[in-house]
Amino acid sequence: MSETWTLLKLLRWTTDYFAEKGVDNPRLDAELLLAYVLKLDRVGLYLNFDRPLIDEELDAIRPLVKRRGQREPLQYLIGKSEFWSLVFEVTPAVLIPRADTEILVEEALARAGGEGKLLDVGTGSGAIAVSLATELPGWQVTGLDISAAALAVAGGNAEKNGVAGRVRFLQGDLAELPRQQYDLIVSNPPYIAQAEWDSLMPEVRCFEPKQALLAGNDGLDCYQKLADQAPSCLKSGGWLLVEIGYQQAAAVQRIFAAAGLGELFVRDDYAGQPRVVGGCYKK
Template identity: 55%
Template sequence: MSEVWTIRRVLEWTREYLAEKGIENARLETEWLLGTALGLDRVGLYVNFDKPLNQNELGTIRGLVARRAKREPLQYILGSQEFFGLDFEVTPAVLIPRHDTEVLVEEALKRAPAAGSILDIGVGSGCIAVSLAKSLPETAVWGVDRSAAALALARRNVERHGVRVTLVEGSLFEPLTGERFDMIVSNPPYIPTADIGTLQAEVRDAEPLMALDGGVDGLDFYRLIVSGASGHLAPRGWLMVEVGIGQAEAVLGMFTRAGFGDCFTAKDPNGIDRVVGGRIP
C-alpha cells in the first residue's frame, strides 16, 4: 500500500528540506509553493490540512520545490511579485522588484507634475512606470530599456493594470532624441563588477547580469544618466535615481557638479540612503 501524503505532511517535509538547503523563511516559502501548486491560499492550506494529495499534485509540488532547492528565486517560480500594492508578472528577463525601490516611487509622486511627463530609464518589469501611471493617470509616462525581452514583459504588466505607458527600446537616452520630460527616474545597475560574485546565489545566478553590473565602482550608469539628463529635462525638471548602499554621497556629488539644484536624499525603511534627486535650473 502506497504512503499517504497529506498537505500537513508535505508542508512539514518541504519546510525541513528547504531549511536544510539554506533557504531563509522556509516555512513561509513552503506555504507559497504548495499554495501555488494546489491553487489554495494560506487559509485554504490549513483548512485542508489532512487532505491526501494525489500523484499529479505531488508531482507538481516536487517540481516547484526542486527549482527552489536549486536557489531559483521564489518570484520567478511563482511568476509574480507585489510592488507598491500591485501585482507584477516577473521572469528571468528582468530584475525582481524590491520594496526598497518603492521609496523612489514615493519621492517621485511627491514632486511629480499633475499633468506632465515622466521617463523611467531601465523600465524592466515596468514596476516603477506602472506604479506612477496608476497614481498619475493624467501624466504621460514613458519607459525605455535595452532589453527586448524586458520590454515585452513590461507591456504585459502595463496591460494587466490598465494604464498608459509608452515603451521604447534602446540604451538610456539613445532612442529619445528631441524628447523632454518633466521628470526622469531610474533604478540603474549599481553593483560593482567585483562584487557580483559575492551576491546571494538567487541574485548572482538567476537575475539578469546587465540589470546588476554597474561597472568597476558601480557608478557607470549614474555618470551617463546625470550627464545626459539635462538634454532631456524640461526647465525645472526633476531627476531621481535609486542608489546602492554607500553610494548616495558620490551620486549627490555628480548632481551638484552637473548644476542640479534642490538636491536631496531619501532613506529606505532600513534607514539607508536609497534615493538621490535634484532639479535642473
C-alpha cells in the same frame, strides 16, 4: 502501500528542506509554493492541512521544490511578484521588483503635479512606470530599456494593470535618452560593482539578469550617464530621481552636483539605509 502525504506533512518537509538549502524564510516560501500549485490562497492552505495529496499534485510540486532548493527565486517559479500593491508578471528576463524601490515611486509622486511627462529608465518589468501610471492619470509615462525581452514583459504588465493606453515602452540605451523635455526622470539602474558580484546571494547571482545588475568597476556608470544627459532631457525645474546602493549616496550626489543638478536630497529606506538620491535641474 505508498506513504500518505497530507498537506501539513508536505509543508513541514518542504520547510525543513528549504532551511537546509539556505533559503531565507523557508516556511513562507514553502507555503507560497504549495498554495500556488494547489491553487489555494494561504488561508485555504491552512484550512486544508489534513487533506491527503494525490499523486498528480505531488508530481507537480516536486520539481518546483527542487528548483527552489537550488535557490531559483520563488517569484520566477510562480511567475509573479507584488509591487506597489499591484501584481506584476516576472520572467528571468526581468529583475524581480524589490520593496525598497517603492521609495523611488513615493519620491516621484511627491514631485508630480496634475500633469506632465515622465521617463522610467531601465524599466525592466515596468514596475516603476506602471505603478506611477496608475497613480498619475494626467501624465504621459515612458519606460525605456535596452532589453527587448524585458520590454515584452513590461508591456504585458501595463495591460494587466489597466494602463496600457498611457504607458509607452521604448527600446534604447540609457546613454542616449530620448531628446524630450521631461518633468521627471526616474531610474533604478544597474548599480552593482564588478567586485561585489561574488558576494551576491545565489538567487540574484545565478538567476537574475546580469545586465540588470552590473554597472562597471565602481557601480556608478549609469548614474554618470544619466546625470550627463539631465540638462538636455529635463525641463527647467524637472527632477532626476535614482535608486542607489546603500554605500553610493555621497558619490551619486557628487556626480549630480558636477552635472549642474541642485536641491540634492537623499531618502532612506525603511531599514534606515540611503536608497534614493534626487536632484533638480534649473536652466
